[in-house]
Amino acid sequence: MSEGRFEPRVVVFACNWCSYAGIDLAGTSRIKYPHNVRIVKVMCSGRVNPEMVLKALADGADGVLITGCHPGDCHYISGNYKTMRRYFLLKKLLKQLGLEERVRLEWISASEGERWARVATDFVEHIRRLGPLRLKEVMSSE
């Protein structure tokens, strides 16, 4: 791998009950994945609103990953369905801004440490291919 290759910054929202626990499990099982991801814990994926995602991109993140329990498994009954609906609306907005590819929603259960590592690796590589976003620089130079 070449020196000085682009290292994306990825902000991840993870719900406490499934995804955060799954990410912890990757740790306990020593399953490796790229260091580029930064995890923000919320109690439920349904807590994540568009402002949080946009704020991450605006303040320097190259990609945002929202993770929650699989459909039907949300600790709070239906939070992840709300997340899903909100995500499709957000995607429409992001598409107009040309940022659609930078945000993803994934379901990670508490036992899917391995799947989390795959999802994280895949998303980081995807963002690496897209290249840096530099929204922060663009916005501050205007």
Added chain:
Amino acid sequence: MSDVRIGVYVCHCGKNIGGVINPAKVAEFASRLPNVVVSRDYMYMCSSPGQALIEDDIKKYNLNRVIVAACSPRMHEPTFQAVLKRAGLNPWLLQMVNIREHVTWVHEDTPDKAEEKAEELIAAAVARAAHLYEITTEKAPVVKSALVIGGGIAGIRAALDLANAGIKVYLVEKKQSIGGKMAQLDKTFPTLDCSKCILTPLMVDVARHPNIEIYAYSEVVDVSGSAGDFKVKVKLKPTYVDWSKCTGCGLCVEKCPGRAPSEFNEGLGFRKAIYFEFAQAVPRKPVIDPRYCLWFTKGICRVCSKVCPVGAIDYEQKERYVELNVGAIVVAIGYEIYDMSKMVEYGYGKFKNVITGLQLERLSDADGPTKGKILRLSDGKEPKTVAIVLCAGSRDEKHVKYCCRFGCAAALKHVYYIKHSVPDSKVLIFYTDVRAFGKGFEEFYQKVRSWDDVYFIRGRPAEIFEDKDGSLVFDVYDSNTGQLINVKADLVVLESAVVPPKDWEPLRRLLKVSCDPGGFALELHPKLRPFETTADGIFLAGTIQGPKDIPDTVAHAAAAAAAAIGFLLKGYVESVPYLATVNEDLCSGCGLCASVCPYDAITIEEKEGRRVAKVNMIRCKGCGACAATCPSGAMQQNYFTDTQILSEVSTLAGGAK
């Protein structure tokens, strides 16, 4: 709090963190962040000197925020919150940073990047901590009763322990009798004591206990409410027999002309259309199976109704529902054996003389379809050569990945059954490994190995074929000798893999319990809290948490009951700290928050001539959906306010330097 004074504590966790990054350097970095008054590293922050260090600093430096960078908050958040409490600080002024599970355990190969990541996570926590505030919780009383779901040995033990502690117990069992798989076993390894002799007295104790109410032939169909105050809806399936009148005399069963395959005997032999689950059933009350009853299928017969001395037969009976109110729930619905017909190469279901271990238990039982004689199903002859196949479907990528934990010991017991019933037989055991790990198992294994005409062969049969006479032929590659051997056996016994019961999936969704990769219930912590779940007030007993033999099942069930007793006797539950809170000045009373709340915890009320949202503190479970929906920012979630989350996000997005 205007003056924010933060203490940062970076843990080495021995080499777990300290072996990858340099905690002293990270602490030094943190000391230069805004509002940080003191920053330290220590070998084991959770140890008592580590805790004392934080406690002393809080007092000495007048800290009002504490950041601990260590393991996952799911591990030690309560530990460090208790430290804050002892030092007189509100526990929600603590912020944990996960630099072990999320950093050093996964980025060992890039220590520089790991260190940079740890620093950024701490910087984000420092930014977030400035916006933390004190949180108080409310207490609600606990209903002193428990629901036990499943009446196998796990459910029986848990119900008895709870009831003996003075707690009212409702035991819901799907089948018409309690007892579970243990009732189907002939003997139990490694001591070979009679399974029913040790089980049935306990079943009777359950039935007689003044604190236990059994709902047999019933299912849980809805669960609402929360820890300490669950509302449970139970469906009582129609039995077509009024159990309150029935004396269990069995005349109806005796006279019934209908016949059906016996589930209790694993499909071997027959039962009547009106039947007891088994002779020692508790409750000992019969059920009519409408699929086989001549009245239901052909409109004739009604013999049972004619002979019943108390008029208990009721063909018109409908399903009924009861509502239970309980403080805690113990899940004990056990396991099922894997459908062996999915392993087409073994011919189960196609060849009569290929049976499962559980079927062998039924053949060996004096009360079973062959009165305890082990015979071939095709011709009723004694099998002279028996092949036992271990790990059938277990430890197999194509079927079930995990170990069943009792197949090996059950196979040793099965050798005994066969040699006992057919002394001049030859028994071949095909194994992958023999795992004789329990107390007394190794001794039992050595004893069985020493018997004449018992052969242990390391290898799995390739494909099993049936001969004209019903015998079975197959090749096995013996990995100990490197030879391919051809086997001809009169009977093949598959020690089958085990899986969670089919109706676990819908039940676990009602209960909000997660599952492991095998589908079994996920415990709160695999080592420290193996009988609790992430759902408060819901406990796990026995094999629903993962395969176990009877001694381990009983120990697990007793532990679950003890945990449930502790929870119920404490007498109260606390509201969650992560409650929704309303800033009434900003609230326009639009009601969007109430519409997304899954718990009906928000109402819109009139206050001083304005409409504002109001949160019910005990109903709210703290998901934050309302806060995410509120268009004005009036609705916030404690510990996860917009400002708190956004400050963290902003730092993580922009980097710390």
